[in-house]
Amino acid sequence: SVLTDARFFGGSLQDLRVVRRSIDLPVLRKEFVLDPYQVYEARALGADCVLLIVACLEDHRLAELNALAAELGMDALIEVHDGTELERALAVPNPMIGINNRNLATFETDIRTAMVMAQRLSAGQIPVAASGIAGIEDVEANLAQGVFNFLIGENLVRSDNPSTRLASMLPLPPGP
Numbered sequence: 001s002v003l004t005d006a007r008f009f010g011g012s013l014q015d016l017r018v019v020r021r022s023i024d025l026p027v028l029r030k031e032f033v034l035d036p037y038q039v040y041e042a043r044a045l046g047a048d049c050v051l052l053i054v055a056c057l058e059d060h061r062l063a064e065l066n067a068l069a070a071e072l073g074m075d076a077l078i079e080v081h082d083g084t085e086l087e088r089a090l091a092v093p094n095p096m097i098g099i100n101n102r103n104l105a106t107f108e109t110d111i112r113t114a115m116v117m118a119q120r121l122s123a124g125q126i127p128v129a130a131s132g133i134a135g136i137e138d139v140e141a142n143l144a145q146g147v148f149n150f151l152i153g154e155n156l157v158r159s160d161n162p163s164t165r166l167a168s169m170l171p172l173p174p175g176p
Contacts, residue, residue: 001028001030001151001153002015002016002019002027002028002029002030002047003015003030003031003153004016004029004030004031004042005030005031005032008032009030011030011031013041013045016029016042016045016046016047017045017046020045020046020047021046026048026049026075027046027047027048027049028047028048028049028050028051028077028151029042029045029047029049029050029051030051030153031050031051032053032056033050033051033052033053033065034056034057034061036064036065036068038050039065039068039069039072039074040068040072042074043072043073043074047074048074048075049069049074049075049076049077049096050065050069050074050075050076050077051076051077051079051098052065052066052069052076052077052078052079053079053104054078054079054080054085054088054089055079055080055081055085055104059088059091062078062088062089062092063091063092066078066092066093066094075096076094076096077096077097077098077128077151078092078094078096078097078098079097079098079099079100079130080097080098080099080100080117081099081100081102081103081104081113082103082117083117083120086099086117086120095124095125095126096125096126096128097121097125097126097127097128098128098130098151099113099114099117099118099127099128099129099130099147100113100114100130100131101113101114101129101130101131101132101133102130102131102132109131109132110132111129111132111133111134111138111141111142114127114129114130114142114147115129115141115142115145115147116145118145118146118147119145119146126149127146127147127149128147128149128150128151129142129147129149129150129151130150130151131151131154133150133152133155133169134155135168135169136168136169136170136171138169139169139170139171140171143171152166152169155169
């Protein structure tokens with residue numbers, strides 16, 4: 001997940017280029033994608049996925065951008081925060097639903113948001129919990145509710161040692 005929004009998050013397109021050259025993993029362009037140009041740009045820079053935030057898009061634009069991403073061989077992570085946004089997202093054919101635990105209007109975070117909303121997804125849809133995942137307890141609580149995918153950024157960025165921090169958030173395999 002690479003922030004490319006300079007105004008609000010201090011990211012850049014150069015950050016995306018650097019990450020793409022550095023890893024073979026899928027890369028998500030994390031940006032307020034509002035225009036088809038941004039999807040083309042993301043693809044040209046090597047992104048495999050774009051973030052489409054339902055709260056920022058009208059339904060027709062959400063569908064257009066989602067279809068364009070698919071046409072370009074990309075995935076789209078459609079982000080929601082509440083039930084109304086989830087219903088709008090479910091009208092678009094897409095298996096990945098990002099559930100933001102942070103309310104973008106108030107910036108309050110509640111990790112139960114993803115766990116509760118994930119129950120409303122069908123078997124073919126993939127919930128991705130975003131924001132507020134602070135430790136192993138949060139990961140395990142989500143796992144218990146069927147949420148197996150996480151977008152963890154702030155917690156790692158603020159850490160002195162992101163690798164160690166991430167390792168501390170991974171559940172241990174069951175013992176003998």
